[in-house]
Structures are given as structure tokens and as C-alpha cells.
Amino acid sequence: MLTLAWRNLWRNHRRTVIMLAAITVGVWAMIFMTALMRGMVDDMLHNGIRNLPGEVQIHNRAYRDDPSINNSIPAPDKNLLKALQSDTVKAWTQRVRVPAVISSERDSRGVTLLGVEPQSEVKIGFSLDSISEGRFLSDNNDDGLVIGARLAERLETRLGKRVVIMSQDPKNNIAERGFRIIGIYKAKLASLEERYVYTGLETVQTLLKMKNRVSEIAITGEDYRNVSSWYPAIEKAAGKNMQTLPWYQIDTYLSSMLKMMDGFVLVWIIVVFLALSFGLVNTLVMAVFERVHEIGLMQALGMRPSMILYQILLESLLLLIIGLLAGNVLAIGTVIPLQDGIDISAVAEGMEMMGSSSILYPALKLNDMLLANTVVIFLGVLTSILPAWRAARFDPVEALGKE
């Protein structure tokens, strides 16, 4: 029966080839487009989580609404430390994060001052490769300052120069001191280079008279998708006085993008399929129409209607499978050479508005490919049922009389 279906398919090879081409292009477009969009959203997530940074953060309950120095938290207690040292936690760090003003002799800017623990900050995601000049901080007492390349340009300052940082202490007195710039970093998103300046944690704690309190504790696990499996334990250990949030609750833009992406992938696959289905049904209707006589003969010779139904469905299935194979191969073939990224820096500032960087890395996901293939096979067979069913219901006598 398989042989029969196969041969039937090639009786009209032009039609079959066109239909195959259509399925191939459709499947290719489904997978390729999905890979591109996934790549973009992945990049946004990576950037987004890196900006935060930390997949889970612990803050004072009032901090999110009012990121002021007054809303700080104490350094982790015994309970929390124990939770932070569990296996699911890849790295954690604590920081002071406060609004501040940075002034060179030329200009001033508003920035976010980060007092960090250099060792654990690097573990959690600050990439040492991003330091373009000078060095990163060495320890918690380091009183050097690391600023972004764009900010240095704006302030008309450079490595080795002194700048003044002004912020407020918990009593709302202006605290200020001079810092020497010991390092300059480059970030994927230029806006970040202007926003964050880094110095040692204890340096800031002393400057702002906040003892050993911090603004936030940031924690990273192995995979950002699995955060929900381990963060409740941390939340419990942190206690009710503190707010423990995973990244998708901190940045709702990112999480809604991620959710929308899943919806978009499905809608896109179905839309392409619908456009395909018209051609598919058409081909089958024609194939049945041409063979009315033949089908009548087969029925007269004792072939049961159900067999004819299977016969036509099998033809459609073969067509779909070949098209899918070709489409998948083509998609993989086009994505792999693009693995190194597609340079779209022509629209870099536009992509930055979306939170994505200027190199697009397509991300081929097994799940998306499976989804595309399942939808095409499942709905493809479903739409073929109608013509096949009609063929099976021919009256043999009438059918034989045709032509």
C-alpha cells in the first residue's frame, strides 16, 4: 500500500514537486523565523538578566518602589547563608546600589553607584573581558572606580583621572569623595555604560555610613529558566521581612516578552500552515478527481472504502513527510552558517530600544522544531481527511461511468 501511495504521488510529478516546494518553503520559514525570534528574545533575556544582574534578588520590601539608601537590608544571617551555599546556587553576591552624581572637572551626570564584592561579582556575571582599559576592582576595600566607556567620553575623562561621586547617606546628608578611575568597561548596550559605575563594597559602606548593610543580594543558578524550582527555598530562608524576587517578576517586560514569544511561535506556525493547507487540499482534491474512474474500479474489485481513505491519507502523509524533511534540513542548513551571529548594527539603536544587542544569534530549539513538525503533520492529515473521505464515499457504479 505504501508502494501504491508512493507511485501515485509521482504520477503527476510536477504537481508533487510544486507542493513539496511549497511545504519545504513553509516549514523552512516556520523554523527559520522562529529561530531568529528566539535568538532575539534570548539575547534580550541575557542582556536583561545581566543588567539586573542576578536571576534572583533579595531586597528590602520598600526598595523596589523607592531605591533609596534608607531601604537597605542587613548582610545575610546564618539561615540565609546556609541557603545560599546550597548546590542549586551557582554564585551569589551582595551590593550597595544607590543613585549618585558623578562629576569630572568638565561635566556631571546622574548614575547608579554600585558597591560590589569583586570576586563574587565576577562569578555572578560581570565579565572581565568587558574591561577595555585598566583593571577591575581587586577586593571589597578597593577604592578605585570602574566606569563605562560612554560615560568616560561624556565626562571627558579617562583612565587614571580623578572624579567626584556625590550621594546621600541614610540621614540625607550629602556624602562625597574623590575616586580615581582604575578601569573602563564596555557593555553590549551603550545605555548601561552610562548608568553603572563600580567600586568596592566596603568603600561605599564607609562613605555612606551604612555599616555592613547592603541594598541587595543577587543570586544566580545554573539556568535562568529553572529559577522557579529553587528560589522558594531562598525566599523562606530570607524571611518575611525581605522581598525575594526572581528575574521574571523584577523585569516584567522580559517575562512578558518570553510569554509572548511562545504565543507568537504557535500563531506563526499555524498561519503558515493555513496558507499551505489551501494548496495541500487543492492537490489532494485534484488527485482524487483525476482518479474517480480508477477508484471506482478499485471499489468494484472489492477494495473497501476505508482502504481508499487510508490510501489517500497515506499519499498526503508521504507528501508531508518529504516536505518536512526537506524543510527541516534547509532550515538547519541556513541556521548553522549563521550561528556566529547576524550583524544588524545598522539598526543597533532600534534594537537597543527593545533591549537586544546588535548581533542576532539564531537559536534553533528542538521544542520549536518539534512543534512545527507536529502541527504540520497533525493538521495536514486532518485537512486531508475531507478529500479522502469524499473519495471513499464514491458510488462504484457512478464512478466507473465517469469519463
Added chain:
Amino acid sequence: MKASLNIAPNMSLHIGLRMAWRNLWRHKRRTWLTVGAMIFSNLLLVFLISLQFGSYRMMIDNTLKSYTGHMQVQHRGYNDNPKIRTSIEGIIPLASKIRKQLGTDMVAARGVAFAMTSSKQRSYGLQIIGIEPQFEANVSTLPGLIIKGKYFTDSNAEEIIIGSVLARNLRVVIGDELTLLGSGRDGSFAAGVVTVAGIFESGIIDIDRSMAQLPLAYFQSLFSMGDQGHNIVINASDLTQVTALKKQVSHIISDRKELTVLDWNQLQPGLKQAIQADMTSAWFMYAVLIILVAFSVLNTQLMSVLERTREFGTMMALGLKPSRLSTLVFTETFLMSGLGLVLGTALGTLLAYYLSIVGFSYPGMEEMAVRFNLPDRMYPSLSLLSIFLGPGVVFIFSLLASLYPSLRLLFLQPVSAMRAV
């Protein structure tokens, strides 16, 4: 049919059309399926393109109208590297000169400086904008968005207007005082105490969180600016007028070599690029749809030609030129695509029109919308271009797809064709 065949050699356009039309309906189901594919994609294209145009226009309008404006006159180099010293001398007279020569009120001068802003409890480093109270409302929507207090009227008043998020973060209400600390244009120490006169809420988080405005005259004295400012915002009546207006403005300021005029595209390159990036991905999707429809047409027409090989052979034997046959097949496609075009466009327009009135939203859109300064409901914008662009391309590609089957006919040999099954 027979009658028309007899006079075929001289067949008029009218008969050609009629034959093509009748041929189409010889296979009703096949024709409808192909037309269905066209209707489906046309409907989708009209809707999506209108939606795209609608959201782009809103994105541009909302972003520009709140603050940036359609174009700005600035000192050369200010846009790339905004510095307090890169300023325009005599900015108020210059603004009124532009106002007079353009014959429009939508011109306002501004100054930009940076200051540490402190309330009793909180301090933030902020960009401080000096504005002309009597003209700012003509170029920006912010003065109209005051939710508490009022916008200023006196250019010398020691008052400040701030965004709602900023007010919450600084923990101030109307009547509270804020201390400004910064450096003036000459590098001197700038310090002043101002009263919060108004609080606005634009819904654009960035603006509500960081915008603070002072009246221009007070701003100039606080930051030792003399008669200087940093930019003159000019709005056109419509986005399409921007290019023409920009030319006029650059003519007006041509005697001041140090000045330049920048349009919104230069001021906010991200905006246009975000639109371009979105356009590119959208057109990729449209292209796929269109190609699939073209395949469908190719398939149908090729089939209909192949199954009629014998018939065509007979017609040729009767003296019909091959080119006539090609025209016939082409006309068939034309009619079929025309049908798809009309029905698809009509349905698509109806759908888009309905949604352009009631609006629509999808889950997760709110966060997206906030990011791009859009409201949380979308309204497609219908125009001739947005309606006919997509279906037009589908139409053309369908015709192109039928080229192969119809051109094949040119090489048809009557004798062998008549033998064909």
C-alpha cells in the same frame, strides 16, 4: 463554448474574458481553494500592515510629542556630545525670529543642565530643563498632563515642575521645596531653592521618573547662562511636513554658521531603527505568505494547463495562435487573482476598520506598549497604502507565478498535444 471556438482566431477581448471566466469555473472547488488562499493572505496582510502603520505612527507621535519635537535647532556638535557650554547665544530672540518667519507658534526655546536635586529626605541627580512657559505647551504635551498643581506662567518664578514618579521618589508634594546643586555654564557653583509648582504624569516611565522643568529665565540665571539656551524645538503640523519645514528653518538660521537643525530622525535614531527592524521581520513573514500563495497559483494553473493539453491542441489545430492561448491562461489567473484581491481586501478592510474603532490588545502587550510609548490598546490605521500594499504584491506575484504555465503553451506542438491524454 463551441460558438466562441469558431470565431476564436478573431476572438475579441470580450470573448477572451468570457472564456477565461468560464474556464475558471470548470473546476469550482480548485478555483475556490486557490482564491481562498489569496483571500486568507490578503485579509491577514491588510490587517497586519494597517496595524503596523498604526502602531508606528503612535510610537512616533507619542515619543516626539512628549518632549523631543519634530526638529530642534542646536549648536553644532551638541547632539553628539551634549555639554552645557555648547549653547546658543541669544536663544529667546532667535526663537521669536523663527516663530515670526515661519508664522507658527509651535516653536519653543529650552535650556538643559544637570543638578543634584534634593528634598528633605532624598537626593537624585537629574537633568533640568529650562522652558519658555508661554510656548512650551505648543511643542510638548507635558504641560497639558499636569495632575497636581499648575504649569508655570512666569518665566522668572523660582518654581519647578516634576514627573509623578520622581515626586514619589523624592517624597514631595505641591508647595514643598527642592534644593538644586550643580555647576553653571562657566563652571561656577550653581545652587538654588525652588518650590514644586506642578506634577505631571505622561505614562512614559522614563519621563515621569527623570524630568524636571524650570522656567527659562530663572534657569538662565541659576546656571549662569546669560541669554543662552541649548535647543529650540520646532513642530510641524504633520509628520509629512517635517522635511519641508526643516529646509525653511535651516534657511532662517543660515546666517548663524555655528547652528544646525536636526530632525527627529537624527535626534532619536533609535525610533526609526526600531521601526526598520520591525519592518524587516514583518516583511520576511509577508514574503513567506506571498510565496506560498504564489505556489498555490502555480500549482493550480499548471494543472489546469496540463489537463487541457488536448483541448489546447485542438484549438491550435483550428488555427488559434499559441500566444492567444498564453493570453487566455494569463487572463484566467488575472481574473482569479482579481477575485482574491477584491474579496480579501474587502474582508481585511472590514476587519481592520472594525478594530480601528474598538481597538484591540493581546496578552503581554501592556509591558511591550509601555516600552515603546504606546497605549495599551492598538488601533490599526487604514490608508490606501496600508490597504492595497499587501494584496497588490500578492496579485503581482500570482500573475508572475502563472507565467511559467502560460509560457509553456508557446512551445506546444498541436499534433502531439492532441494525442496527449
